[in-house]
Amino acid sequence: MGLLSKKDSKLILDPLADNNPITIQVLGICSALAITAQLKPSIVMAISVVFVLSVGNVVISLMRNIIPSKIRIIVQLIVVATLVIIVDQVLKAFAYSLSKELSVFIGLIITNCIIMGRFEAFALGNGPWKSFLDGIGNAAGYGLILIIVGFFRELLGSGTLFGFKVLGDSVEKTGLYAIGYENNGFMVLPPMALIVVGLIIWVQRSRNKELIED
Amino acid sequence: MGLKQNLHNLREKYKGTKMAPAFNAIHTFLYTPNDTAHGGTHIKAADDLKRTMNTVIMALIPCLIFGMFNAGYQHYLAAGEIEAVSSGFFSSEFWSLQNFSLGFWKILPILIVSYGVGLGVEFLFAVIKGHEVEEGYLVTGMLVPLIVPIDIPLWMLVVAVIFGVVIGKEVFGGTGMNILNPALTIRAFLFFAYPTWMSGDKVWVEGAVERTREIANGSTADAISGETILGSLAQSHGVDYSVMDMFFGFIPGSIGETSTLLILLGGLFLIFTKIGSWRIMLSAVLGALVMGYIFNLVVAAGWITDTSKFYGLMNTEFWHHLLIGGMAFGIVYMATDPVTASQTNKGKWIYGFLIGFISIMIRVFNPAYPEGVMLAILLMNVFAPTIDHYVVQGNVKRRLKRAKLKTA
Numbered sequence: 328m329g330l331l332s333k334k335d336s337k338l339i340l341d342p343l344a345d346n347n348p349i350t351i352q353v354l355g356i357c358s359a360l361a362i363t364a365q366l367k368p369s370i371v372m373a374i375s376v377v378f379v380l381s382v383g384n385v386v387i388s389l390m391r392n393i394i395p396s397k398i399r400i401i402v403q404l405i406v407v408a409t410l411v412i413i414v415d416q417v418l419k420a421f422a423y424s425l426s427k428e429l430s431v432f433i434g435l436i437i438t439n440c441i442i443m444g445r446f447e448a449f450a451l452g453n454g455p456w457k458s459f460l461d462g463i464g465n466a467a468g469y470g471l472i473l474i475i476v477g478f479f480r481e482l483l484g485s486g487t488l489f490g491f492k493v494l495g496d497s498v499e500k501t502g503l504y505a506i507g508y509e510n511n512g513f514m515v516l517p518p519m520a521l522i523v524v525g526l527i528i529w530v531q532r533s534r535n536k537e538l539i540e541d
Numbered sequence: 542m543g544l545k546q547n548l549h550n551l552r553e554k555y556k557g558t559k560m561a562p563a564f565n566a567i568h569t570f571l572y573t574p575n576d577t578a579h580g581g582t583h584i585k586a587a588d589d590l591k592r593t594m595n596t597v598i599m600a601l602i603p604c605l606i607f608g609m610f611n612a613g614y615q616h617y618l619a620a621g622e623i624e625a626v627s628s629g630f631f632s633s634e635f636w637s638l639q640n641f642s643l644g645f646w647k648i649l650p651i652l653i654v655s656y657g658v659g660l661g662v663e664f665l666f667a668v669i670k671g672h673e674v675e676e677g678y679l680v681t682g683m684l685v686p687l688i689v690p691i692d693i694p695l696w697m698l699v700v701a702v703i704f705g706v707v708i709g710k711e712v713f714g715g716t717g718m719n720i721l722n723p724a725l726t727i728r729a730f731l732f733f734a735y736p737t738w739m740s741g742d743k744v745w746v747e748g749a750v751e752r753t754r755e756i757a758n759g760s761t762a763d764a765i766s767g768e769t770i771l772g773s774l775a776q777s778h779g780v781d782y783s784v785m786d787m788f789f790g791f792i793p794g795s796i797g798e799t800s801t802l803l804i805l806l807g808g809l810f811l812i813f814t815k816i817g818s819w820r821i822m823l824s825a826v827l828g829a830l831v832m833g834y835i836f837n838l839v840v841a842a843g844w845i846t847d848t849s850k851f852y853g854l855m856n857t858e859f860w861h862h863l864l865i866g867g868m869a870f871g872i873v874y875m876a877t878d879p880v881t882a883s884q885t886n887k888g889k890w891i892y893g894f895l896i897g898f899i900s901i902m903i904r905v906f907n908p909a910y911p912e913g914v915m916l917a918i919l920l921m922n923v924f925a926p927t928i929d930h931y932v933v934q935g936n937v938k939r940r941l942k943r944a945k946l947k948t949a
Contacts, residue, residue, distance in 0.1 A: 507694055513734035522708060529712070 331460070338460040342468035349472040350528045351538060354440040359473055360520040362432050366489055369477030371418070371425055373470025375433060377463060379410045380442050384462035387450040394451075403446045404437070411436045441469055476523050484514030545572045562667040566674030590716075593879075594679040596816045600807035601683050601874065604797035607790060609648050611800075612691050613640030615793050616747040630789050630802070647691055647747055648796060654695050655702060656682040662706040666715065677716025677723075677880075678706065684724035684874060687797025688867065688915075689731065690744040692751075697738060701730045721922050722881045725915055732915070740911065742768035745793035769793050770865040774853040775908030787864040798870035801863065808873035817877040820886060821893035825872040826863060828897025833859030836905055854905040862901055871914035872897070881922040885932040892928055896921050 331339075348354045362368045386406050387394075394402050415433045418426035426433065436442065445465050450458040481487055486494040486504075495502015497510060513519050532538045548568045555564045569591075614635050617623045626632035659678045667674040685702065705727030710719040732739045743749040745768075770780050770792060782792050790800025798804075811817030836855040839845055845855055863869055876882065876896050883892040896917050903913030910916060 507696070509694075509697070509735055509737075511700075511734040512736055513730060516733060525712075 335457065335460055338457060339464035339467070342461075342464040343471060344468075344531075345535065345538065347468045347472065347531075348441045348444075348465050349469055349524065350531055352441075352444075354444055355469055356521075356524070358432050358435060358439060359469075359476060359524060360517045362429055363473055363477040363480055363520050364484065364515050364517075365481045365487075366474070366477040368425065368429050369473040370470075371422070371429065372432065373466070373473050375414045375418075376436060376439065376441070376469055377466040378414060379407065379436055380445060380466040381459055381462035383407055383410050383442060384445060384450040384458040385455045387446050388453060388455045388458035391451050399451065400443075403443060406446075407437050407442055441465055472524065472527060475527060476520055479523055480514050480520060483511050484519075486510050548572070559668055559671070562671065562673050563664050566664070566667070591676045591679075593816055594676045596814050597680045597811065597874070598683050600810045600816075601680075601687065601797070603803045603807060604687055604800060604870070605648070605652075605683070607800045607803050608687060608797040609644030610635060610637075610640045611790060612644030612647055612747055612796065613637075613642070614791065615691075615745065616643055619746045619749065626786070626789075626791050629785075635791060643747065644691075648686060650695060651686040651689065651693065651698060651796075652683075654698050655685040658699050658702045659685070659706050662703055662711070663715075666707075666711045670715075672715070675716035677710070681706075681723045681727075685727055688724065688728050688795045688870070690739060691747045691796055692744050692749070693731070693738055697731060697735050701727045701734070704730045717880055719880060720926075721919055722875055722878050725875055725919055725922075728912075728915055729919060732912070740772075740909075742772055745769055745795075769911065771854075771904065771911040774857055774865075775911060784861070784864065787861070792865070795867060795870075798867040801869045804869045804873050808869075811873065811877065817873065818879075818882065818889055818893075820889040821877050821882055821896075822872055824890045824893030825876055825897040825900075828894035828899075829862055829868060829872075829901050830859055830897070831894075832898045832901035833857070833862045836901070850908070851905055854908070862904070866904070866914065867912055868900060868914050871900070871918055875914075875918050876921075881925060883925045883928050883932075885929050888925070888928045888932045891932075892921055892925055895924075 342348060345351065349356065349359055358372065362372050383403075383406050387403060390402070411434060414436070415426070418429070418433060445461060449461045453461070478488070482493070486492060486497055492502075494508070495504045497504050548564075552561075552564045552568045555561050614623070614626075617640065618625060623634055623637075626634050656678075659682045663674055663678050685698070689698065705723050709721050709723040709726030710716065713719045738744055738750075743753055770782060770787065773780055786792055788801050790802065792799050808817065808822055812819045812822070836857075837859050840852070840856045845852055847856075849855075857865075872893075876893060883889045896914070899917040899920060900914040903910055903916055907913075
């Protein structure tokens with residue numbers, strides 16, 4: 328890697344796998360369960376969080392030496408809230424139907440534990456460039472899980488991907504449906520998202536035994 | 542050389558290898574092993590896990606046989622080919638070979654799939670984890686065919702059984718460690734994943750779904766359907782079945798849950814062999830009666846009139862609730878599962894009572910979930926350890942107090 332030093336690339340790659348915010352730190356679960364019934368909202372959510380976390384990390388990092396530590400949580404909240412409102416307004420302006428679909432969950436990015444967690448744990452103690460990379464990495468790790476979960480839930484629950492009927496038409500009985508296949512209604516319900524996340528955790532930890540804590 | 546010796550040799554051959562648990566299981570399932578322990582103290586008791594499981598299966602066999610007859614009976618009755626039963630439990634209209642053969646050939650594949658897939662998953666996990674195969678699935682495998690509709694597509698059953706055994710049991714550590722009853726986990730999965738195959742008025746009679754599809758494609762055959770009693774009550778339709786029909790089980794429903802009479806006999810058998818807990822059964826019946834009676838009182842007080850969507854089920858005589866739907870089956874065979882039920886005696890009373898109470902509540906208030914007993918048992922399974930904890934802590938506190946009084 329010519330662009331990034333070894334230490335810097337670790338900042339991005341670690342949260343994707345061995346230090347994933349969802350599967351290892353088990354943060355940000357609520358939104359992962361709520362908006363992953365389909366692939367498209369999952370991806371939009373992932374992009375929004377990448378934006379909020381990377382920019383927020385930089386802002387906090389720049390201000391880290393002038394924020395009085397007593398009121399740092401409030402300052403962090405203001406930064407997240409500002410960024411989230413920007414995302415919300417952009418979505419409302421350019422992708423109205425999608426913003427309807429995601430409804431309150433864009434607003435609830437403010438309460439996403441990953442974001443406040445990274446502000447506290449990283450941005451307050453590191454420079455802007457490193458904080459930026461850390462933000463990208465953690466948000467991408469979060470988004471990766473969202474996309475995996477969204478993929479399986481939409482494929483098995485609705486038989487579609489991005490709204491395309493990849494398995495055939497369930498009403499007209501074409502494709503797989505012609506031989507008796509049916510959509511799994513359970514996949515669309517949030518409890519199944521929890522189980523899918525659980526299965527991802529299971530697969531990940533059985534591939535890498537070091538991640539198992541007792 | 543007999544089969545036993547062959548199995549023994551096979552087991553010796555694979556001893557210490559990865560596949561050992563699988564051969565061990567087959568060997569000990571059929572016979573007592575050649576090598577029993579010598580010397581030292583060991584407990585000699587007849588009621589090991591395998592014996593327990595086999596007793597429950599024996600109690601379930603009558604329900605299974607009855608289910609086979611009933612499958613054929615409901616089909617031919619709905620198709621208008623035979624008359625309704627006329628002369629009590631031993632009516633010839635019901636106990637005919639024609640009925641049995643239809644049910645047998647329909648239910649046998651379900652039974653085979655249930656056992657084949659479930660035991661396959663158990664064997665797989667035993668081999669991967671390197672522990673012995675537990676007998677836990679023997680009962681689950683028998684329960685599953687009895688609590689699904691007759692027309693359930695087999696591939697759905699395969700998916701559900703894999704889900705139920707892996708997520709409901711193996712992730713918690715296998716037999717004896719599970720929080721939820723595996724058979725009910727399987728049914729709940731089917732219910733939420735494929736609701737069109739688990740509820741409505743088509744799935745309970747063999748061939749009804751197929752016939753509907755043919756008619757849609759231009760066939761001139763008559764439509765057949767069989768609404769369950771709960772289904773018609775939820776829509777405040779009248780019920781055409783007599784109380785005796787309900788008690789004997791000549792009604793549409795999941796394969797093996799309809800005959801309250803046979804379930805009652807099975808329950809008594811379980812109580813006398815001390816396998817099932819009479820405390821849970823009795824308190825669950827009480828809970829159901831109390832809730833049903835409260836609803837009856839509400840109707841009698843005039844708070845709910847026949848314009849309400851709850852009227853049909855609320856107005857049902859409180860003790861009829863025990864005869865219809867899966868109530869009796871759930872109480873006798875599911876709620877008493879020793880792994881997932883409360884362990885303390887006081888806890889069993891609370892656990893059972895709440896199962897009955899909540900079942901009827903779900904049944905009445907949410908007609909979309911007619912099988913309240915399934916959800917009630919799963920819910921109480923989750924709460925069973927909490928109930929036990931407080932019962933034990935209460936006991937500890939009481940005794941500490943007494944000890945203090947003595948010393949003071």
